[in-house]
Every structure is written in structure tokens, then in C-alpha cells.
Amino acid sequence: MTVIMYPKGADGMTAKETNDLHLGKNQKKDDGNGHGKSDRHEGNLYTKTAYLYDADSRDLVKDDIPFYLEYARQTRGKILELACGTGRVTIPLAQQGHWIMGLDLSDTMLEIAREKTALLPSTPDTLHMTTGDMTTFELDHRFALVIIPVRGFQALLDK
Numbered sequence: 001m002t003v004i005m006y007p008k009g010a011d012g013m014t015a016k017e018t019n020d021l022h023l024g025k026n027q028k029k030d031d032g033n034g035h036g037k038s039d040r041h042e043g044n045l046y047t048k049t050a051y052l053y054d055a056d057s058r059d060l061v062k063d064d065i066p067f068y069l070e071y072a073r074q075t076r077g078k079i080l081e082l083a084c085g086t087g088r089v090t091i092p093l094a095q096q097g098h099w100i101m102g103l104d105l106s107d108t109m110l111e112i113a114r115e116k117t118a119l120l121p122s123t124p125d126t127l128h129m130t131t132g133d134m135t136t137f138e139l140d141h142r143f144a145l146v147i148i149p150v151r152g153f154q155a156l157l158d159k
Contacts, residue, residue: 050108053086064149065092072098077144082134083152087113094127095120102129103137105155 068089072079073096084090084102086109093100104110110129117123130139134148135156 048108050086050106050112053109053112054088061088061150065089068093068147068149069096071147072096072145075145078141080139080141080143080146082146082148083155084113084129085109085152087116087129089147089149090127090129091117091120091124094124097124097126099126100128101139101141101143102127103132103134103139104129105131105133107131 065088069092072093077099079093079098079100081090081093081100081102084104085106087102090100090102090113102110102113104113110131113129117127132139134152
């Protein structure tokens, strides 16, 4: 018998559990106004727990932001962040003047990102967010830089 142990993330879920909940179960459709509509929410891990996402204060979820800011400064051009969540990286990039599109599977996560943006002294006009599945999306933009910070890549696992 083989036992495979998966480490749990800050959300209490393993990468495999996150993958099982995310992959192909929540296809979004654009309503024509840049806002996605969810076909199904019941399988989306963050529908009921998105408010907990920003509670993780480990260095892991903070220390990479300067890296993305510097890389974006060097790249120059439109940026796409896949699995942007609550805007942890998206918002600081926009605040630095970078044109950025954040794409996330969870409407709930994006709602929190928009709430956080609304609390800023001024909302960057370079910030754009939309709902979509990072495995099957189409956007009418070309990007100089595409990023997937922290654990977003884990949602792409199929085994």
C-alpha cells in the first residue's frame, strides 16, 4: 500500500484537493462587460472561504511582491496575472502604474479584490479584473508579462 502525503496550504487544503475542486468544475463565461459569470459555484473552494485568504501573514505570501514589481518595471508592457485571487500582487502592480489584468476562477475572490481596491485613496485605472478559467480563456489583449504567483500553478495539476 502506498500512502501519499500532501502538505496543506494556508487555506487548510492540499494542492490535490485544490486541484480537484478547481480543475474544470467552474467554467466562467464573460457577460460582454468584462465580468465573468459562473456556471457552477458549489465546487469552487473559495466561495465560502475567500474572506480567510488574506489572513495568511507568512513571509511566503509577502516577500515575492518586490520581485514582481521589479520584474514588471523591467518588462514594460501589459501584464496578465493568472489566479490573481484577492489582488495580493495585482493591486500593488497597478498602484505602481502597471497596466494589469487579473484573471481568477473565483467571483468571490475577485469581489474581495474589488473591495480592497475601493478602499484605496485612488483606484488605479490600470487595474482590470475578470473571472475566467486559466486553462481556457480568451482576452482581447497581448501581454508582455504573464505571472502566476505562489500556489496558482498547483491548480493546473491533473494527477
